[in-house]
Amino acid sequence: MSDFEQFRQTFFEECDELLQRFEEVAGNLQPDENDNETLNELFRAVHSIKAGAGAFKLERLVTFAHELEDFLDQVRSGTIHLQTGDPDLIVQSGDILHTLIEYAQAREEAPENLEADVLEQVRQRNPKGGQFSEVQSAEKPRQSGKIKYTVKFRPHRELYEAANEPQLLLEALTDLGETEIEIDTSRIVELSKTDPMESYFDWIITLETESGIEDIEAIFEFVDGDCDLSIIPDETIAEETDDGEVLTSQNPIEVSTTPQNQNDKADGEKAKPSKGSIRVDLERVDQLVNMVGELVIAQAMALESISSEIGIEQINQLQALEDLTMRTRQLQEGVMAIRMQPIKALFSRYPRLVRDLSKKLDKNVNLILEGEATEVDKTIIEELADPLTHMIRNCMDHGIEMPADRVGMGKPEEGTVRLSAEQRNGRILIRVSDDGRGLDPDKVVAKAVKQGLIQEGEELSKEEIEMLIFRPGFSTASEVSDVSGRGVGMDVVRRNIQKLGGRITLESQKGKGSCFTLALPLTLAVLDGMLVATADERYVIPLSSIVETVCPAANQIKEMPDGGSVLSLRGNAIRLIDLCGCMGLSRKGLTEPLRKLAVIVETEFGRHVGIVVDELLGQQQVVIKSLETNYYRIPGVAGSAILGDGRVRLILDVDGLSALLPKSPISKSKTVSEIPAENEIQTIASGG
Missing domain, CATH: 1.10.287 (Helix Hairpins)
Known part of the structure; x- marks a missing residue:
């Protein structure tokens, strides 16, 4: 990649960040409320985009951004007061900016009238609207000869920290005309005192060009504030115009962009290095x-x-x-x-989605965000965008009732969609819930029978009925809309979540709402694990899932009619999983251990399960390798790891193992009296 392409790519990456923040902030605007802090942030974002677009000569983007910038400036100064429809206009303008940038990045010409309607609305709301093109024409000096400029350029360290490159700016100047470039090295210090992040070079450029001073300024607008810059038109090369008039340059003007605080510093005072950030691919x-x-x-x-x-x-x-x-x-x-x-970078996309869908569906919906500071691997955040979008659409379309229906049911007219995130047991739980109509079990079963997913008369538990919506092609929508109900739905969401090593479950109550829960690893790279042995194999159990380890006595274990076992521990019944049998291993030829160990683990939803193993081998940090990428997905296995002995070992998926437990009479919580011969047990907690 050439230096210019790298510079260009940096610009579009910054645009993406600016627009993401623009959309988040614009969603907070309200009519008749000129929030200066919000407006200032919107103004700065548009100004930065306009500056960069000017450096790359993206004229349509510059024009639109300038008109929007001027409108926002009038609003924040109090000249214009936000009226009904203005917040939506600003949000739509952000969409136009995004589309124009996408076309520019692809080096394609945007449709001719793409921005025309929104641009006209912005101009109508601004008393100064529509003057930008006239100002552009007026600013350009009337000349047919070349003008000589002296450009003095001193970059600050912030310019380099923002991944900008002076060479590209100098190359852009050479495109305007003939240049002579002189480098000033007087500020260079001894090698031992050199700060690699500091700037030690100045440039003095003599430029002969027919372009106006604003064209030179546009080149440096992208680094405005990160450099000292002066542009001095000091000589005109006289030429006759077509009517014989001789043009000359008079009254040279110096243009400086030196930040005021730079000049205010006392002599000898060293600027403190700023704490910033760098952008890394x-x-x-x-x-x-x-x-x-x-x-x-x-x-x-x-x-x-x-x-x-x-x-x-x-x-x-x-x-x-x-x-x-x-x-x-x-x-x-x-x-x-x-x-x-922080997952806030993902959550910030959805207020706009809910706002737009509320208008499209004619519903009044409030979005509540919780746990936005929860930190997650960036890869996981990127992969979650589409699944969460689809689930929120489902909540809005299928879950939340129409306002009149909600009032008739005794509910508030305004529906609520809640999006939350929290860490638990080394994983992240993301919940999407609503207070709408919930799932109708009879309707779901009837639809599943009609689509041939289950047999008529088949008995299903509440959990099994809820999981039917994750079957491929299943939909309860009575008609197809552009919001949802196209048959490409929750099965795709489920597959995407499984690819990330997670799972999705649903809890719904008719008339009260639904809650989707996504359980995902915090990172896709490493974990702390407990190495255990059963038969002649070793496995890794995530350490964050382990509650305790017990060596039960024989009278603490109760065999169940379905073939499973239950451990009585401090008044609770904990379902046991025999890891040897679950993994299809055999102890044939091996000595049966005198006593077995039960590793008590907690599932993502707070239930306890006991994994029966032969031996604990110790704690170890392991690097996760995707099993699905290199092989295929195996129920009960979260991934693989290479241990110190060089062998590949499987990392157990606690919730996946618990889901493999056979159905039994204790698959639901029961009291002591319902479990024969276990009077000492006060509560039964299922591991499934």
Whole structure:
């Protein structure tokens, strides 16, 4: 990729961030409320986009952005007061900006009248509207000869921190005319005192061009505030016009963009380096994460191969290995933190969606966001956008009733959709719920029978009926709309969630609403696990899921009619999973262990299950490798890992294992009196 292309790509990446924030903030605008903080943020976003577009000569984008910027400036100054329809107009303008940028990024010409209607509305609301094109024409000096300019350019460190490149600016100047470039190296310090983030070069450019001063300013507008810049038109090369008039330049003007605070600093005072951020390609971060993952594996293998040969006399070597383990873990945690970001970046998209759908469906709906500070792997955030969009559409279309119907049912006229996120047991739970009509079990079953998904008369539990909506092609919509009901629905959502190593469940109550719960890993890279053995195999149980480990006595275990077992522990009945049998292993030829261990784990929804194993081998950090990518999805298995012995081991999926439990009379919570011979048990908690 050339330097220019990299510069261009940086511009579009910044536009994406600015527009995302624009959409989030614009959704908070209300008529008759000129919120200066909100308006200032919108103005800055549009101004930054216009500045960059000017540097790349994206004329239509510059024109539209300037008109919108001027309108926002009039609003924030109080000249224009927001009226009914203005917030929607600003949101629509953001959509136009987004579309124009998409076409510009693809190097395609946008449809001719794409922005015409919205642009005309913006101009009508602005007393100064429509003057931009006239101002552009008036600003250009009337000349037929070349003008010589002296351009003095001193970049600040912030210019480099924002991934801008002076070379590209200088190349853009050469496109305007003949240039002579002189570099000033007087600020260079000794090599030992050099700060790699500081700027030490100045440039003095002599430019002969027919372009006006505003064309030169446009080149540097993208770095406005991140440099010292002066443009001095100091000589006109006289030429005759067609009517014989000789044009000359008089009264040279110096244009400076030096920030005021730079001039106010006392002599000798050193500017404090600003704490900012840098933009790094996600592919590079992925490569770094993979490299650190391989380092973790190599460190574990080294520790396992060497520690067994070290005696007490080599205790220093063992301590050095343990120190290496700690440092490797710190490195891994630091690298993983780079990929983590608040889920607010995802949640901020949906107020606009709910707002638009409310108008389209003629429903009054309030969106409540909770847990926006919860941090998740960036890859997971990107993959969740479409599934969450579809679920919110379903809540709005199928769940929330019409206002008149809600009032008739004794509900508030305004419906509520709630989107929340929280961390639990090393995973993230995202819930999408509504207070609408909920699922009608009879209607769902009738539809499933009609579509041939189940047999007529087949008995299903409440949970099984709810899970029918995740069957391919299933829909309860009576008619197809452009919101939902096209047959490509919750089955696609479920597959997308499963690809991320997660699962989706539904809880619904007729007349009261529904709640979709997505359980996902916090990261797709590493986890802390407990290594366990059963028969002649080893497995990894996520450490965050483990509550405790017990060695039960024989009288604590009760065999159930369905072939399963229940452990009586402190007044609770906990369903047991025999890992050996569940994984299809055989102890033939092996000595049966004298006592078995039950690893009590908590599922994502707060239920306890006991996994029966032969031995605990210790805690270990493992690098997750996707099993589905390299093989195919296996129920009860979350992924694989390479351990210190170099062998591949399976990482158990606690909830997946609990779902494999056979149906039984205790699959629902029961009291003591309903379980024969277990009077000491006060509560039965199912693991399924």
